[in-house]
Amino acid sequence: MAAFDLKLVQAKAARMRRDIVEMIASAGSGHPGGSLSAADIVATLYFGGALTHDPARPDWSERDRFVLSKGHAAPVLYAALAEAGYFSRDHLKTLRKLGSILQGHPDCKKTPGVEVSTGSLGQGLSIANGIALGLRLDHSPARVYCLLGDGELQEGQVWEAAMFAAHNNLSNVTAIVDHNGLQIDGACDDVLSVGDIDRKFSAFGWQVFEADGHDPSAIIDRLDEAASIKGAPSVVVCRTVKGKGVSFMEGLCDWHGKAPSAEQTVQACDEIATLIDESEVAL
Amino acid sequence: MSGRATREAFGETLVELAVEGIDVVAVDADLSKSTTTAKFASAYPDRFFNVGIAEQNMIGTAAGLAVAGKVAFTGSFAVFATGRAYDQIRNTVCYSELDVKLAPTHSGVTVGPDGGSHQMLEDIALMRVLPGMRVLVPADYNAAKAAIRVAAKTPGPFYIRLGRAGVPQVYEDGFEFEIGRANVLRDGWDVTLVACGLMVSQALAAAEILTEAGISAEVIDAASIKPLDVETIAASAAKTGAVVACEEHSIIGGLGSAVAEALGENQPVPFRRVGVRDVFGTSGDGDELLEHFGLAAGHVAEAARGAIGAKVR
Numbered sequence: 258m259a260a261f262d263l264k265l266v267q268a269k270a271a272r273m274r275r276d277i278v279e280m281i282a283s284a285g286s287g288h289p290g291g292s293l294s295a296a297d298i299v300a301t302l303y304f305g306g307a308l309t310h311d312p313a314r315p316d317w318s319e320r321d322r323f324v325l326s327k328g329h330a331a332p333v334l335y336a337a338l339a340e341a342g343y344f345s346r347d348h349l350k351t352l353r354k355l356g357s358i359l360q361g362h363p364d365c366k367k368t369p370g371v372e373v374s375t376g377s378l379g380q381g382l383s384i385a386n387g388i389a390l391g392l393r394l395d396h397s398p399a400r401v402y403c404l405l406g407d408g409e410l411q412e413g414q415v416w417e418a419a420m421f422a423a424h425n426n427l428s429n430v431t432a433i434v435d436h437n438g439l440q441i442d443g444a445c446d447d448v449l450s451v452g453d454i455d456r457k458f459s460a461f462g463w464q465v466f467e468a469d470g471h472d473p474s475a476i477i478d479r480l481d482e483a484a485s486i487k488g489a490p491s492v493v494v495c496r497t498v499k500g501k502g503v504s505f506m507e508g509l510c511d512w513h514g515k516a517p518s519a520e521q522t523v524q525a526c527d528e529i530a531t532l533i534d535e536s537e538v539a540l
Numbered sequence: 541m542s543g544r545a546t547r548e549a550f551g552e553t554l555v556e557l558a559v560e561g562i563d564v565v566a567v568d569a570d571l572s573k574s575t576t577t578a579k580f581a582s583a584y585p586d587r588f589f590n591v592g593i594a595e596q597n598m599i600g601t602a603a604g605l606a607v608a609g610k611v612a613f614t615g616s617f618a619v620f621a622t623g624r625a626y627d628q629i630r631n632t633v634c635y636s637e638l639d640v641k642l643a644p645t646h647s648g649v650t651v652g653p654d655g656g657s658h659q660m661l662e663d664i665a666l667m668r669v670l671p672g673m674r675v676l677v678p679a680d681y682n683a684a685k686a687a688i689r690v691a692a693k694t695p696g697p698f699y700i701r702l703g704r705a706g707v708p709q710v711y712e713d714g715f716e717f718e719i720g721r722a723n724v725l726r727d728g729w730d731v732t733l734v735a736c737g738l739m740v741s742q743a744l745a746a747a748e749i750l751t752e753a754g755i756s757a758e759v760i761d762a763a764s765i766k767p768l769d770v771e772t773i774a775a776s777a778a779k780t781g782a783v784v785a786c787e788e789h790s791i792i793g794g795l796g797s798a799v800a801e802a803l804g805e806n807q808p809v810p811f812r813r814v815g816v817r818d819v820f821g822t823s824g825d826g827d828e829l830l831e832h833f834g835l836a837a838g839h840v841a842e843a844a845r846g847a848i849g850a851k852v853r
């Protein structure tokens with residue numbers, strides 16, 4: 258694991274936020290809210306040393322795996338992969354266009370660094386479990402990280418997978434919940450209350466951690482603790498703000514799945530620019 | 541494309557039905573704004589249920605409401621409403637012949653930039669094979685309204701396939717949908733174009749292209765894919781001697797297959813399928829994707845020439 262450098266992760270997250278806004282604006286559609294809420298989590302995974310990976314070898318057998326179960330947040334993954342060097346940044350402006358390697362939802366047959374195609378919610382944790390079982394059969398020390406939305410937890414399959422991971426002592430699985438409190442039709446608590454997420458996972462036999470999902474130091478600490486757990490799967494429930502980093506998107510359902518206008522994009526990028534400390538980013 | 545989307549008919553028509561005194565309820569899965577069931581929800585909040593992101597539970601709950609005597613409509617996107625909940629649809633809704641009316645939106649490639657994971661191209665096949673399931677694929681907004689109305693008033697399971705994109709108007713306001721009846725929209729002698737959904741407009745445009753080349757095409761809207769109007773389609777095939785089936789769906793298992801089955805048994809003639817050729821969709825603009833996957837009017841005209849060329853002289 259590479260050393261954790263808070264300033265670097267923050268700078269990467271800010272650049273990713275700018276890329277997210279710009280690529281969705283140029284596509285004219287996409288999901289900014291849930292991409293921005295996950296930016297600090299994904300930046301911590303890829304640039305904070307949580308994930309052991311090598312952009313030059315996307316199929317390196319010893320890499321840790323990342324499954325973006327909430328596939329609609331593809332822009333946050335694409336921003337991280339481009340920033341890490343899995344593919345050229347030039348692709349970002351082709352998002353969602355005909356012939357692009359960057360599909361509306363992650364497509365592992367088209368995008369280097371995408372482990373598995375997602376977009377139908379609720380399926381990622383099962384996939385992560387399967388990968389973890391395979392790695393265990395191969396005596397691999399690699400770990401599997403799976404990012405889920407909080408609305409996504411309403412899918413029954415998530416809990417089938419949760420039960421399975423605990424039953425099979427999949428300590429090489431760490432789930433991360435992007436707990437922004439919102440889905441499409443409203444607040445999760447109004448649409449279908451997910452209840453106490455911590456206690457639910459705990460009752461299913463998981464080791465549960467909590468973190469401020471916009472504080473990379475807290476996220477990396479919890480991920481490190483999670484990685485040291487033996488005999489049980491772990492979950493880090495991250496409290497986040499949907500649309501984080503763009504004032505007019507923060508906390509609003511409306512920004513779940515729509516592109517900003519040209520003026521809104523300028524305003525968003527101006528706000529994000531104040532967060533970017535270019536001197537911290539190794540280009 | 542222009543005009544209203546078929547999905548826009550959904551919530552509105554549910555409200556109309558409720559006003560008329562029909563005991564409709566609706567269940568959606570965190571997509572009520574996109575499917576437009578939100579319109580029904582605001583008019584009849586106590587008759588709308590949002591199950592969250594849980595399509596299997598959506599179908600199961602609708603089934604229970606039907607058992608309790610309600611006419612239960614369900615929403616969500618075509619890909620999740622059918623594929624995710626298939627066993628619930630088969631073993632609960634269809635096996636018990638319940639009054640569940642699935643009317644998911646976002647079918648086909650015109651879903652656009654969301655990409656292949658969201659462009660449902662296999663739903664007609666999945667639904668058509670279920671015993672007792674009626675499958676309706678309306679061509680425009682007015683036909684969608686009519687399809688929803690007839691499904692509400694006819695006992696048993698229905699699948700009504702709705703789309704995201706605006707489509708040209710084909711039918712007048714007040715059009716009535718007849719289950720099991722195909723509509724001959726244009727008479728012709730050289731070839732029959734049988735279409736459903738937004739491909740009806742493409743077929744009509746193809747007929748114009750063919751006219752300029754001196755070819756006369758009959759255009760049939762086979763919106764009722766199951767039951768299929770075998771009589772009308774076979775009679776047209778007997779007259780023209782060549783048939784092209786056109787659908788925004790896989791060429792496997794959908795309208796093309798239904799028409800091939802009907803013609804094979806009743807009126808074998810040279811036949812071509814216009815549809816997505818056994819691949820997944822991809823991100824892009826809706827109109828651009830119709831071109832990309834060979835579903836535009838020009839492709840229909842080309843297929844018609846192929847079918848005509850295969851006639852035995």
Ligand SMILES: Cc1ncc(C[n+]2csc(CCOP(=O)(O)OP(=O)(O)O)c2C)c(N)n1
Binds near residue numbers: 378408571
């Ligand atoms: C199986 C399935 N059902 C419905 C959808 C449509 N959909 C896309 S995003 C979304 C809401 C997701 O909410 P949440 O999991 O909380 O994600 P976030 O707030 O992080 O964006 C829905 C319903 C889907 N992609 N997959």
Ligand SMILES: [Mg+2]
Binds near residue numbers: 408435437438439440
């Ligand atoms: Mg959420």
